[in-house]
Amino acid sequence: MPAAGIDVGTLTTKAVVLDDGRVLGKCILRSAENAEAGALKALEEALAQAGLKIEDLKGIVVTGAGRKFITFTQKQKTLLSCLAKGANLLVPTVRTVFDVGGESSTVVRVNERGGVEDSIGHDRCASGTGVFLESMAKLMQMPLAEMAKASLLGEHRAEVTSMCAIFAEQEVISHVHRQPPTPKNDIIKGIHGSMAVRIVGLAKRIGIKPEAVLVGGVAQNVGFAREMEIETKIKLIVPPEPQLVAALGAARIALEEKV
C-alpha cells in the first residue's frame, strides 16, 4: 500500500507518493500563505499523478519548517530524520547530507540504516541559504540559473569574505565598481564560494564523511555544487530532484511505520 510524505518548506512545499521504493507521484509548489491548504494541494497533485486517492494511502508523514501548521495528518517527523531516510533511499552508502534550502542550511551525518548520527544547521541567518543567493542574483541582475552557469566560467573566486548577506552585497558592489572591475564570472564564483565556505565550515564541526549528497533547492545550482566540491574536497552526489529528498524520506517513514 502506498504512502505519502510532505515537506512544508519556507519557500516551497513538496509532496511525494511512494510505494515499494518507487515514486508514483510528486509535486513541488511555492509555499502558500496557508500552509495546510498548500500542503493539501501538493498532495492532491502528487496523488493525481499516481492515479490514487487519499484513501488509498497507508499513511502521510509531514516534515519541514511549516509542519506544525498541518492538521490533516498527525504524523510529523523532523526534517533531519526525513533527510537522512530520503538520502539513504537514493544512496544507501550515504554518510553525510548537505541540505541547502530557501531559508536554512543543514548538515546531517547518517548511519548505515538511514538514521541520524549527528547534525548541525542554522535557520536564523540568511548566510548559506537560498535567500542569500536570491539577493545576490537581484544585485547582479541575473536569473539564478544563468548565474549558476556563469560561475562555472569563473577562473578565480573574487573575495567575498562577509557571511552576512547585507555586508556581502557591499563587497560585491565594490568588485563591480573597482578599476578595472572584477570579471563578472569571478564575482559570481566568489559568491557561490563564500556560501560553500560557510556551509562546509559548519559541517566540519561534525565531520564530513563520504558518500556525501547535496540536496535542497540550492543543490540544483551547478555553480554552487562545484564550489561545494572544491570546499569539501570530495565528490558530491546531487540527486535528480534534490529538493524532494526530505519529502521522499517522509514518505518512506510513512511506509515503514506499523499501522
Next chain:
Amino acid sequence: MPYFAGIDIGSRGAKGCIIEDGKIVSYFIGDTGPESVKTAWYTFEGTAKPVGLEVKDMTYVVATGYGRVLVPFANENISEISCHAKGAQYCLPSVRTILDMGGQDCKAINVNEKGVVTKFIMNDKCAGGTGRFLEVIASVLGLTIEQIGPVALTSTEKFPFNTVCAVFAKSEALTLLKKGTPKADILAGLHDAIATRCHNLLKRVNIEKDFTITGGISKNTGMVAKMKEKLGLEPVLMEPDPQIAGALGAAVFARERWLAKQGQPPQ
C-alpha cells in the same frame, strides 16, 4: 593655544573634532564617500573652516575609524575602539560601559577612569545590531532612518521577532505590512530584537555604571529606550553629540601624544 584634531572615518559617517585647551572648538558629521582621501579632507574642512582654521593650524592630528589609514594630514592613527572609549570617558568621566552602535558594527567596551579600554567585544560579522539593519528596515517601511525610533515608541503592542538577520527581518516585515500590522508594532519588535542582541553583547563585558551609547544609533530614541529597558540602567548620553565620541577621543589622544613628545606628562 595649540589646536588638536581628531578625524574618525567610519563605515557610513565621517566625523571631525577640534579641541583647544581641552574644550571642543568645533565638530562636524558628514557621510563617508567612496574615496577615503577625499572624505578625510572634506571632513577636516567641514570641521575647521567654520571656525576659520586650516590644517597648518593643527599641532597634532590623530585619525581613527575604518578609513584611518587614508587620512593624509594625520600624524598618527589609533584604533576606533581606543578612541571611542577615550572620547566617551573624557566627556563623561564616570562612564565605565560603552555600547557603540555604528553603521556597520556594534561594540561593547569597558573603560577605566583613565579612559583606557579594559575589555571589549565586537560584532562586525552580521548586520543585526548595526545601522545597516535599521537602514534596510526603514526603507522597507518607507520611513527615514530618523523617523523609525520615534515611530517605534508609539507602538502599543510590539510584534515579536525571533531573528536579527536583516534579510529575514526584511521579508517578515513586508509580510506583516501586507497583513496590515501597524508600522509602529513592527518597529517596536525589531528594536526589541536588536536591543536583546546588544544586551547579549554587553553581557560578555562587564555591565557597570555609568552606561553610555555612542555612534549614530544613539540618536535613535526608540533604541535608547529599549536599551534602558533591557539593562535596567539609564544611559547617559554625551554632549554635544554622541556620534563624535571617536573623533573627540582621537583629538584627546592627539593632545596627549603631542604633550608626551614635548616631554610633558599627560593631564
